[in-house]
Amino acid sequence: MRLVQLNVHPLKSGAVRPLRSIDVRPAGLRGDRTWMVVDRDARLVSARDVHRLFHVVADTPDTDPTVRCALRLRAPGLPDLHLDEPTRDPEPVRLFSLDLRAVPAGPDADAWIAAALGRDDVRLVWCDDPTRRTLQPGFSRPGEHAAFPDSMPVTVASMASLRQLNDWILERALELGEEPREPLPIERFRANLVVDGDDPFAEDHWAALTIGGVRFRVTKQVGRCVMTTIDPDTLATAKEPIRTLARHRLADGKTLFAAHLVPETTGRISVGDDVRAE
Numbered sequence: 001m002r003l004v005q006l007n008v009h010p011l012k013s014g015a016v017r018p019l020r021s022i023d024v025r026p027a028g029l030r031g032d033r034t035w036m037v038v039d040r041d042a043r044l045v046s047a048r049d050v051h052r053l054f055h056v057v058a059d060t061p062d063t064d065p066t067v068r069c070a071l072r073l074r075a076p077g078l079p080d081l082h083l084d085e086p087t088r089d090p091e092p093v094r095l096f097s098l099d100l101r102a103v104p105a106g107p108d109a110d111a112w113i114a115a116a117l118g119r120d121d122v123r124l125v126w127c128d129d130p131t132r133r134t135l136q137p138g139f140s141r142p143g144e145h146a147a148f149p150d151s152m153p154v155t156v157a158s159m160a161s162l163r164q165l166n167d168w169i170l171e172r173a174l175e176l177g178e179e180p181r182e183p184l185p186i187e188r189f190r191a192n193l194v195v196d197g198d199d200p201f202a203e204d205h206w207a208a209l210t211i212g213g214v215r216f217r218v219t220k221q222v223g224r225c226v227m228t229t230i231d232p233d234t235l236a237t238a239k240e241p242i243r244t245l246a247r248h249r250l251a252d253g254k255t256l257f258a259a260h261l262v263p264e265t266t267g268r269i270s271v272g273d274d275v276r277a278e
Contacts, residue, residue: 001195001196001197001198001274001275001276001277002195002196002197002272002273002274002275003193003194003195003211003212003269003270003271003272003273003274003275004159004194004195004196004271004272005018005186005191005193005194005271006018006019006020006021006022006029006192006193006194006269006270006271007019007187007190007191007192007193007194008022008029008030008031008032008033008060008062008063008192009032009033009058009190010031010032010033010034010035010058010059010060010063010071011033011035011036011037011053011056011058011071011073012033012035012036012037012044012046012148012149013037013045013046013047013048013050013053013054013227014035014053014054014056014057014058015054015055015056015057015058015232016187016190016232017057017058017059017063018063019062019063019271020270020271021268021269021270021271022062022268022269023266023267023268024154024214024263024265024266024267024268024269025263025266026143026144026145026153026263026266027130027131027145027146027147027153028146028147028149028153028154028192028263029153029154029192030062031060031062031063032147032149032153032154032192033146033147033148033149034126034127034130034147034148035058035071035105035124035125035126035127035148036093036095036102036124036125036126036127036148037050037053037113037117037122037123037124037125038093038094038102038122038123038125039121039122039123040121040122040123041094042091042092042093042094042123043093043094044093044094044095044096044148045117045119045122046227047227047230048225048226048227050117050119051230051235051237052075052116052117052118052235053117054230054232054235055075055076055116055232055235056073056074056075056113056116056117057073057074057075058071058072058073058074059071059072059074060072067082068082069082069083069084070083070084070085071083073109073112073113073116075115075116078112078115078116081108081109081112083105083109085103085126085128086103086104086105086106086126087103088103088104088106089103090102090103090128090129091103091104091125093125095148096150098133100127100132100133100148101129101132102125102126102127102128102148103125103126103127103128104123104124104125105123105124105125105126109123109124110122110123110124112124127147127148130145130146130147131143131145132145133145133146133147135151135152135153135262136151136152139152139219139220139260140152140219140262141262144262151222151260152219152220152260152261152262153261153262153263154192154193154216154260154261154262154263155189155190155191155192155193155222155258155259155260155261156191156192156193156194156195156203156209156216156218156258156259156261157186157189157191157193157194157195157257157258157259158194158195158196158198158200158201158202158203158258159186159194159195159196160196160197160198160199160200160201160202161200161201161202161203161257161258162184162186162189163200164200164201165184165241165244165245165248165257166183166184168244168247168248169181169183169184169240169241169244170183172243172244172247181238181240184240184241187232188228188232188241189222189224189228189257189258190227191258193211193261193269195209195275197275198277201249202277203218203221203258203259203277204221204256204259206218206259206277206278207278208264208277208278209261209275209276209277209278210275210276210278211269211273211274211275211276212267212268212269212270212273212274213265213267214263214265214266214267214268214269215263215264215265216261216262216263216264217261217262217264218259218260218261219259219260219261219262220259220260221251221254221256221257221258221259221260222256222257222258222259222260223254223255223256224241224242224245224254224255224256224257224258226242228241228242228257229241229242241255241257242255245257
């Protein structure tokens, strides 16, 4: 197996940002999901509810070497916004059922993100200390932590599994007399790591991965939500891939695709690295 894609999402639910290489830290890939949009009640605002977040492009010096600040935000029809790491005191925020703390980015950032999303009740916050968040009991160990991912610090997806899923989607469309759609791209699943070279859904049985000398523990499969049904370019929604995953990959009420990881060591990984599964 090899690592064929490497992605981060500096802004949670923002556009996927591809990389050639990145440092792996205990909290995951450096800079991944460290910024987040919240509403006036300090609760997460994600692309599940506000699809336009997919069109907000957040870059850091890792994703674009021309960036000279902590975060550059771009969106259609707006001037670029350049942000340094904010220095305000952390405030309570809510990520699903988790009570966390984050640093407000300030009124200029709030006004920009409100214009980008077409809402006046949103704010931008930054995770200054990911060690404050502990991970899900039963799937993590003491001291393991992350910034703002839904669950675990890192996700990995398999191109072999995607090819199988797209075959299933095509078969289902033909069964129902529907016009076949273009195959889904792997970006629909917003994985940090994309690998190729193993059997479809071999990841169900992995216990660990070693990539470029960095070891990751596999904690569980990823339960997919309706976000995967949103086309990140057109923002249109459809039934796939949830319809087909529910037919072939349903377990305990969850439709499964990809796997969650926790870094067990640190280091640098790059596209093209060998991947060893255990």
